Amino acid sequence: MSNNEINKDFEIMIVGGGPAGISTWLHLNKFDPDLASKAFLIEKKSYPRDKLCGGGLGGWCKHILKLLNVNLDIPFLNISDVEFIYGNDSYILHQKNSFQMVQRTEFDYLFANNAVDRGLIIHQNESFLNVSKKDNELIVKTNLSNYKIKTLVGADGSLSMVRKKMNLNNRNNLAPTLEIFVPVSTKFDKEYNEKKILIDLNPIKEGMQGYIWHVPLIKNEKPIMGHGLVDLRFYKNRPKVDLKKILKQDLQRRNIDIKKERIKSHPIRWPSSDDKFSKENIILVGDAIGAEPAFGGGLHFAFSYGEIAAKSIISAYNDNDFSYPDFKDRINSHYAGKFMAKCWSIASKLYNNEIDPIKAAREVFTIKS
Ligand SMILES: Cc1cc2nc3c(=O)[nH]c(=O)nc-3n(C[C@H](O)[C@H](O)[C@H](O)COP(=O)(O)OP(=O)(O)OC[C@H]3O[C@@H](n4cnc5c(N)ncnc54)[C@H](O)[C@@H]3O)c2cc1C
Structure with missing residues (x-):
């Protein structure tokens, strides 16, 4: 295909093959396999690719991996204790296997392979460059091609190019x-x-x-x-x-x-409470929205944003309305959104010396089932 031709093979494009992008597709495939077959993903690097991270799969990550039928078939360490220290105080929070410590290179490759095995088409070494609106659809330009699509999912991380091109006026946290x-x-x-x-x-x-x-x-x-x-x-x-x-x-x-x-x-990146996460035909997930602002944990949010995005895309098709008017409401009413609001409140007190740091850490790291 020449550079000027427009590819119309797919209706949904996911930009970014990290945890948020892959989670979006795996959830779409779980809830609506027909719709998932209309989606593909572009990833600017090639797997196995590195992503700087502490490598702690915590919070509700384990729960989501189980729901998605993804086995952690890579070397990892189970962690049950998290020790917090501040001045002369220390506290060990004990929760059985609350974290699985992974190499992100390996985990992201495994996660992507799970999706590929279930039918996801990934274009590696392809970068999102720009997007413009045409009638009720989008024209997306990448370094390799042009695509006509109905929905664009920005899963391209904290420095998201998709977010930049949306001109949302969000604060750069x-x-x-x-x-x-x-x-x-x-x-x-x-x-x-x-x-x-x-x-x-x-x-x-x-x-x-x-x-x-x-x-x-x-x-x-x-x-x-x-x-x-x-x-x-x-x-x-x-x-x-x-x-x-x-x-x-x-x-x-x-x-x-x-x-x-x-x-x-x-x-x-962490989101402000008045940030926008969508506009017509485009939604953001994962670090493109942000991690939590108290301790910077992001993987559990990335997994959940994928679930919310998949459900939103399915609704868009059911209602034939691709404006995603309630995307942020869906996030805010999901347990991930509620936990984000809690972390936001803790961060505002923690970094203003209004709460004991160990107490703040315990609140964020305690897993409530
Ligand atoms: C130092 C550090 C330590 C961390 N430790 C933890 C931790 O222990 N636990 C935790 O829960 N969270 C941690 N986080 C946060 C966690 O890494 C992120 O929340 C998580 O990676 C978000 O996943 P994502 O898929 O949204 O983004 P990413 O993992 O960043 O994936 C984005 C993908 O998009 C691709 N991409 C980017 N631009 C384009 C483009 N233009 N076109 C196509 N593809 C593109 C990238 O190559 C990448 O593969 C840490 C973060 C940092 C920086």
């Missing part, structure tokens, strides 16, 4: 992160043997609106640790802190000189 992955030191990284996540809230005292994490992982059958931090910058006007310095000082206590290690970084 971006939270910087730093993370390094290093072999486990038996002397310093007791979290690996104890199968525990450590959340260090002390940087709040230095003006950082976030925390440092130390998480045990497994890579190529070898034990490794992920050490990282996030500054949610919930209150944007406050002075910025030197994140590298904070991480460096912390890791010196573990005898890690971060100058020698490769520090990685990728922003987490």
Whole structure:
């Protein structure tokens, strides 16, 4: 097909093959396989592709994977303890297998393969570039082709190009992160043997609106640790802190000189309460909407946004109305949306010294069944 021709093979395009995009299609396929066959996905990279992440599948991730019949057939660590520290206080939250620690490269590949095995067509190495409206449909331009479609799902992450092209006037709530992955030191990284996540809230005292994490992982059958931090910058006007310095000082206590290690970084986005998540023929899911603003967890939201998006697309077809007028209401009334509102309220108190940080962390990390 030449560059000027318009591809009309599909009616629904999902942009981004991370957890949100794949969850959207798997839910669509579960609820309405005929409609799912009208959808395809473009992914700008090729699998297995990396995505910077702590790798903690927590919250209700396990529940959704079960409902979608996806087995976690990759190496992972089950975590039952999350320890929070702040000043002289510490608290261990014990919940059996509350987190599965995965390598995102492996998990995202497995998740995508589950969808491909059930019939999803993925165009790898294809990037969304632009979208324009024509009559009641959309013309989407990618680096490889032009498509005429009825619904576009922006699942392209925190720096979403789809969101940018929607011109929604949402606030740009971006939270910087730093993370390094290093072999486990038996002397310093007791979290690996104890199968525990450590959340260090002390940087709040230095003006950082976030925390440092130390998480045990497994890579190529070898034990490794992920050490990282996030500054949610919930209150944007406050002075910025030197994140590298904070991480460096912390890791010196573990005898890690971060100058020698490769520090990685990728922003987490969180939504404001007045953000818009859709417009005619277009909906957003996953980090394109945002992770929660208290601790930056996003995978459980990405999974749920996929479910909500699938149900919204089915309604659009049933009602022959592709304006997605109630998409945000559907999110707000879903348990994910309600939990997002709770995290928002906790973040506003936590980063304004109105709540004990350990209490705040317990509220966000406690899984209610
Ligand atoms: C350092 C760090 C640690 C984190 N730790 C955790 C954690 O432990 N637990 C947790 O729950 N959450 C964590 N998160 C958040 C979590 O990683 C995200 O919420 C999750 O990845 C969101 O999934 P997604 O599918 O929306 O986006 P992504 O995983 O970012 O996937 C987006 C996909 O879209 C593709 N794409 C981008 N642009 C285009 C384009 N123009 N065209 C086509 N494709 C495109 C990308 O290549 C990518 O594959 C962390 C985030 C960071 C940065």
